[in-house]
Amino acid sequence: MAKTLGPVKRKFSPWTDPASVPFIRFENITKRFGNFTAVDNLTLDIYEREFFSLLGPSGCGKTTLMRMLAGFEEPTEGRILLQGKDISGVPPYKRPTNMMFQSYALFPHMSVEKNIAFGLKQDNLAKGEIDTRVEEMLKLVKLEQFAKRKPAQLSGGQRQRVALARSLAKRPKVLLLDEPLGALDKKLREETQFELMDIQQTLGLTFLIVTHDQEEAMTVSDRIAVMDKGIIMQVATPAEIYEAPNSRYVADFIGDINILEGTVTQTDSALGAPGLVRIDSDGLSVAAEQECQAVKGDHVAYAVRPEKVRISQEQPADTSLNAAYGEVWDIGYLGDFSVFLVKMEDGRIVRAAQANVSRLVDRPITFGDMVWLTWSRDAGLVLTR
Amino acid sequence: MTKNRLDATVLTLGFAFLYIPIIILVVYSFNASRLVTVWGGFSLNWYVSMWSNQGLMDAAWVTARVGLLSATFGTILGTLAALTLVRYQKFPGKMLFSGMIYAPLVMPEVITGLSLLLLFVAIGVDRGFWTVIIAHTTFTMCYVAIVVQSRLLTFDRSLEEAALDLGCPPVKTFFQITLPLILPAVISGWMLAFTLSLDDLVIASFNTGPGATTLPIKIYSQVRLGVTPEINAICTILIALVTLGVIATSIGTKRAEVRRIRDEHMALRTGS
Amino acid sequence: MADTTADNPHANPARWLVVAVPYLWLLLFFVAPFLIIFKISLSDTAIAMPPYTPVFGGWAAISDFVSELDIENYLFLTEDPLYFQAYMSSLRIAAISTFLLLLIGYPMALAMARAPNSIRPILLMLVILPFWTSFLIRVYAWIGILKPDGLLTLALQTIGLMGPDEQVEIFRTDTAVFIGIVYSYLPFMVLPLYAALEKMDNTLLEAANDLGCPPWKAFWKITFPLSLPGVIAGSMICFIPITGEFVIPDLLGGADTLMIGKTLWTEFFSNRDWPLASAVAVVLLLMLVVPIAIFQNQQKKVA
Numbered sequence: 001m002a003k004t005l006g007p008v009k010r011k012f013s014p015w016t017d018p019a020s021v022p023f024i025r026f027e028n029i030t031k032r033f034g035n036f037t038a039v040d041n042l043t044l045d046i047y048e049r050e051f052f053s054l055l056g057p058s059g060c061g062k063t064t065l066m067r068m069l070a071g072f073e074e075p076t077e078g079r080i081l082l083q084g085k086d087i088s089g090v091p092p093y094k095r096p097t098n099m100m101f102q103s104y105a106l107f108p109h110m111s112v113e114k115n116i117a118f119g120l121k122q123d124n125l126a127k128g129e130i131d132t133r134v135e136e137m138l139k140l141v142k143l144e145q146f147a148k149r150k151p152a153q154l155s156g157g158q159r160q161r162v163a164l165a166r167s168l169a170k171r172p173k174v175l176l177l178d179e180p181l182g183a184l185d186k187k188l189r190e191e192t193q194f195e196l197m198d199i200q201q202t203l204g205l206t207f208l209i210v211t212h213d214q215e216e217a218m219t220v221s222d223r224i225a226v227m228d229k230g231i232i233m234q235v236a237t238p239a240e241i242y243e244a245p246n247s248r249y250v251a252d253f254i255g256d257i258n259i260l261e262g263t264v265t266q267t268d269s270a271l272g273a274p275g276l277v278r279i280d281s282d283g284l285s286v287a288a289e290q291e292c293q294a295v296k297g298d299h300v301a302y303a304v305r306p307e308k309v310r311i312s313q314e315q316p317a318d319t320s321l322n323a324a325y326g327e328v329w330d331i332g333y334l335g336d337f338s339v340f341l342v343k344m345e346d347g348r349i350v351r352a353a354q355a356n357v358s359r360l361v362d363r364p365i366t367f368g369d370m371v372w373l374t375w376s377r378d379a380g381l382v383l384t385r
Numbered sequence: 386m387t388k389n390r391l392d393a394t395v396l397t398l399g400f401a402f403l404y405i406p407i408i409i410l411v412v413y414s415f416n417a418s419r420l421v422t423v424w425g426g427f428s429l430n431w432y433v434s435m436w437s438n439q440g441l442m443d444a445a446w447v448t449a450r451v452g453l454l455s456a457t458f459g460t461i462l463g464t465l466a467a468l469t470l471v472r473y474q475k476f477p478g479k480m481l482f483s484g485m486i487y488a489p490l491v492m493p494e495v496i497t498g499l500s501l502l503l504l505f506v507a508i509g510v511d512r513g514f515w516t517v518i519i520a521h522t523t524f525t526m527c528y529v530a531i532v533v534q535s536r537l538l539t540f541d542r543s544l545e546e547a548a549l550d551l552g553c554p555p556v557k558t559f560f561q562i563t564l565p566l567i568l569p570a571v572i573s574g575w576m577l578a579f580t581l582s583l584d585d586l587v588i589a590s591f592n593t594g595p596g597a598t599t600l601p602i603k604i605y606s607q608v609r610l611g612v613t614p615e616i617n618a619i620c621t622i623l624i625a626l627v628t629l630g631v632i633a634t635s636i637g638t639k640r641a642e643v644r645r646i647r648d649e650h651m652a653l654r655t656g657s
Numbered sequence: 658m659a660d661t662t663a664d665n666p667h668a669n670p671a672r673w674l675v676v677a678v679p680y681l682w683l684l685l686f687f688v689a690p691f692l693i694i695f696k697i698s699l700s701d702t703a704i705a706m707p708p709y710t711p712v713f714g715g716w717a718a719i720s721d722f723v724s725e726l727d728i729e730n731y732l733f734l735t736e737d738p739l740y741f742q743a744y745m746s747s748l749r750i751a752a753i754s755t756f757l758l759l760l761i762g763y764p765m766a767l768a769m770a771r772a773p774n775s776i777r778p779i780l781l782m783l784v785i786l787p788f789w790t791s792f793l794i795r796v797y798a799w800i801g802i803l804k805p806d807g808l809l810t811l812a813l814q815t816i817g818l819m820g821p822d823e824q825v826e827i828f829r830t831d832t833a834v835f836i837g838i839v840y841s842y843l844p845f846m847v848l849p850l851y852a853a854l855e856k857m858d859n860t861l862l863e864a865a866n867d868l869g870c871p872p873w874k875a876f877w878k879i880t881f882p883l884s885l886p887g888v889i890a891g892s893m894i895c896f897i898p899i900t901g902e903f904v905i906p907d908l909l910g911g912a913d914t915l916m917i918g919k920t921l922w923t924e925f926f927s928n929r930d931w932p933l934a935s936a937v938a939v940v941l942l943l944m945l946v947v948p949i950a951i952f953q954n955q956q957k958k959v960a
Binding site: 388391392393395396399400402403404406407409410413462463465466468469472473476478481482483484485486487488489490491492493494495496497499500501503504507519520522523526530555580583584586587590591601604605608609616620623624627628630631635 | 672675676678679680682683684685686687688689690691693694697761764765767768769771772780782783784785786787789790791792793794795797798799800801802808840843844847893894897898900901902903904908918921922925926931934935938941942945948949952953956957
Binding site for chain 2: 070071072091092093094095097098099101102103105106107108109118119122123149150152153154155158166167170
């Protein structure tokens with residue numbers, strides 16, 4: 001039975017097709033500021049019409065990478081290709097990219113429509129054409145009645161939409177968005193995420209977004225590049241990043257996860273082939289069914305996400321399941337979920353999350369209860385990095 | 386609250402010290418008597434005689450022209466200097482440059498005045514109207530640079546980047562985005578430069594020549610001969626002009642503040 | 658890292674005009690004059706106009722020129738005790754005035770910083786306003802007050818502190834000079850102090866009080882040390898120009914009030930001895946190099 005990782009958002013995956021040509025190509029890019037290396041020999045392909053996210057903590061080099069594409073920084077080494085053409089040395093005002101700034105950077109002395117028209121005026125378009133385009137943009141972001149206002153007279157959400165309209169007005173080949181929703185409150189942010197996706201698909205543009213918010217990246221992106229210290233840790237779809245992280249760093253950075261350090265005790269297939277891997281983690285034996293990337297005796301990490309761990313007061317009958325026994329140490333009630341922190345005999349803590357599917361519970365699990373944690377062999381993952 | 390009362394006392398005494406001499410000067414400009422200590426009744430005599438004092442009026446006219454021109458040159462150069470200080474991280478001689486900006490602010494005027502004069506003599510320039518303007522431009526530009534610099538330090542660079550990103554070349558970006566936004570600082574720099582030029586005695590004395598006697602030089606030479614109520618009158622007019630200017634500016638700022646608050650309310654009302 | 662466009666090699670070459678124009682202007686009209694003043698201070702007094710032997714005489718004259726340089730003007734400065742006394746007196750007057758300014762300015766700045774937010778802008782404007790009115794006028798205003806038959810005498814006689822035949826003997830003394838200096842420079846002292854005190858976090862003092870430190874002690878342990886940058890900036894902004902002050906000692910001081918700015922003025926305008934005036938200026942400048950360096954350092958930290 002062929003299984004996929006998580007839900008499929010849309011049928012769009014040029015990166016799986018070896019014949020497709022990348023739209024943007026970062027080729028062995030290094031950027032140094034004095035002694036500090038912000039981006040370290042990085043190579044990355046982004047495809048046309050893709051919604052691509054650069055995700056990472058602050059200082060990981062994601063913004064620098066984006067600013068190099070916009071032309072505000074020049075790479076120290078390497079080159080950037082846009083539609084196969086090297087764009088190094090092209091100043092920002094001659095690049096077919098437009099950027100939406102984190103601070104929005106709306107010109108405070110110009111009205112909303114003047115802000116949106118600014119880029120079009122630079123191209124010396126006819127006045128009539130500019131007016132039509134501005135109107136179109138105002139309609140797109142639903143700000144028609146605010147055309148004459150100054151940015152100071154708008155709320156945060158409206159400013160964000162003006163910034164978006166301004167950067168879209170020139171119909172750039174690539175739209176760069178630097179933490180576009182960072183300044184909005186949670187509710188507005190969620191709404192706007194879907195608006196962004198809509199606009200991207202309607203206009204058929206390539207979007208490159210920089211964010212430190214993993215939820216935002218997961219929601220909007222076709223693919224995510226997780227960055228750390230100037231290098232890319234993993235490039236994959238949101239579901240792959242979440243369900244099949246390639247390293248401890250990515251697993252830990254995205255979502256919540258239990259990581260157990262251990263040693264491989266048994267593999268039943270050749271390296272790289274699917275099969276069963278057994279790991280001993282300080283006396284706790286766990287099994288994983290996956291493509292094996294390690295051999296017996298290797299030190300690895302075993303990772304399993306809390307929502308895939310079941311908690312029960314009865315010992316499981318199915319011996320093929322992974323199981324751990326311990327005492328309920330703490331409970332976090334989050335409304336939709338409850339997180340149980342279970343302390344095993346050796347003192348290590350394993351987290352299990354359970355959806356609160358009904359309002360009333362017969363026999364609630366509480367502090368001090370002895371419980372069994374179980375999870376299937378395909379729930380967890382062996383990480384070698 | 387004793388602390389508040391102490392503070393109030395300190396401020397009252399301090400401001401009394403600062404303002405009483407000026408108030409006395411203004412009041413006595415309307416004194417009918419020539420004697421300082423005798424109040425001879427209200428009179429506009431001294432304003433009339435000031436008006437008919439050709440030397441004084443000529444000096445005032447020279448001063449106004451020197452002030453307008455040197456403040457304008459000083460503002461242009463000072464704004465460029467501020468841009469250099471803030472925007473150019475490293476270039477050869479940056480240390481020397483910032484030294485040349487800060488030093489004139491505290492340099493005793495006799496040194497600045499004398500050294501500039503010697504330069505003019507050495508390169509064979511006749512002293513007069515234009516040498517005073519050059520001298521005033523040189524020291525006022527440093528004040529302008531400081532004023533504009535402090536505005537540029539808080540300037541959001543992403544505004545300029547946004548303009549570049551939207552296809553606007555750098556020089557055009559400066560005139561369309563940067564300059565309009567720093568204009569209030571540039572204007573107050575200009576006003577500062579203008580008053581400094583209006584006020585200067587020492588540097589102008591060294592660098593002036595025939596036919597370019599400025600008002601402070603004129604006032605100084607008359608003051609040396611003794612207090613004349615005519616000087617009180619012209620001083621009062623200068624004080625009134627400056628006070629009006631300052632009040633007008635502060636009303637302007639107040640207006641801008643009111644507008645800002647109104648804008649914020651508008652933004653809140655319309656919601657997201 | 659913030660300044661990126663400046664590092665951008667593809668930036669407009671016209672950008673360098675922005676640097677070049679003010680740079681060249683200051684080199685020509687601020688630095689070059691210092692080199693000239695230094696040269697002239699080493700040349701002989703001549704009767705001709707300009708009253709010194711020219712220093713620019715083509716390349717051929719350079720060797721002559723070098724051999725003609727002499728330090729006679731500087732020797733003269735050391736020979737005549739008047740100059741030494743004038744320098745010392747200037748430094749003394751500047752130091753005492755700066756101290757007086759701190760003594761008066763600090764409580765004012767502190768009171769302003771502690772005033773309610775609503776009236777602070779007004780107080781600030783009240784401090785700045787005299788600065789916008791002419792320096793010369795403000796000094797001149799004091800003449801009418803301090804003269805023996807001036808308003809101070811009149812006021813003291815009126816309230817009976819002084820007999821009808823007595824007069825205030827302040828005008829044309831050092832006291833008058835101190836009054837004039839403190840009066841003229843007070844805004845320059847108050848503004849940097851206020852800037853330093855105003856941005857101080859009030860909760861620091863609350864924290865100190867909360868931890869058992871009484872208010873007066875909290876002032877010396879918290880407020881004053883944190884306001885030191887303002888104290889240094891204000892002191893330098895006052896001390897340096899006061900040392901070379903001319904207008905105030907000339908209008909308010911007496912014949913025995915020695916200040917080097919006045920000496921320089923006299924050498925230049927009355928005695929027409931330009932080389933000696935230059936030597937006086939060079940020595941004054943050398944004396945002020947250290948305070949100016951302190952001031953610049955302070956300004957750079959603020960910027």
